[in-house]
Amino acid sequence: MSFAKWVGGALGWSFGGPIGAIIGLAIGSLIDSSTNGGGFLLGDGNTTQQRRPRRTTSRSRTQTRTRPQTRSGDFELSLLILASVVIKADGKQEQSELDFVRTQFVSMYGKERANNAFKLFKNVSKQEIPVRKVCVQIREMMDHSSRLQLLHFLFGIAKADGMVTDDEVSQIYMISGYLGISSRDYGSIKAMFYNSSDNAYKILEITKEATDDEVKKAYRKMAKKYHPDKVIHLGEEHQKGAEEKFRQVQNAYEQLQKERRF
16 A cells, blocks of 8 residues: 555544654655555545544634544554553563554454554654643544543553553653543543552542442443443444443442442
């Protein structure tokens, strides 16, 4: 697949701003391979639905308060960049973390697309990423449910080697703040990757002092927030990750049901 067709794939806003600059540098060394049939398409390949990135000012975005719909390719590129940041958070790249990224991409996108994405990922990971600028672009252009899905994936990377280091937690916490994710949502997703007696409460964003009725209300709220249909616009490949978050909410509620006997 030619480089021109890669650019013409079903990608949207991610080809502008700092993300576009990072990807542009990353594919520089891959141009020869792509023109010889290597193929680096990350989108769904449906050029008939292509949305060219619009150049808008910060003022116009603020006034309209609208976002272009995030597609699979936009999410994928955002994921590649933020994954490279988290992997380098503790000053080293663990093979288990790289394997986790590859495995997740194969699961989501299939082997061929994942291999192409991972080639790009290795070039992205060599760069110094302007984290705040990247996250601001994502926050302005990506819906809240998709940003929560990004955060869940980043914790999965950090946990891939069996533990989440303090450096990784600090990096993910900073990223979540830049992404406009609340501390309660951050705490809920973080709790999905730890084992402690109060994790069920944290996942449901309540305290141990909550009444049974408040537990039930919290469950309904979180089940709605993390329902896989919230990211249906990203395609089936990303609904799998959303289903994992949804199961965690269900498990937390069932645990509290047993403990409280209601």
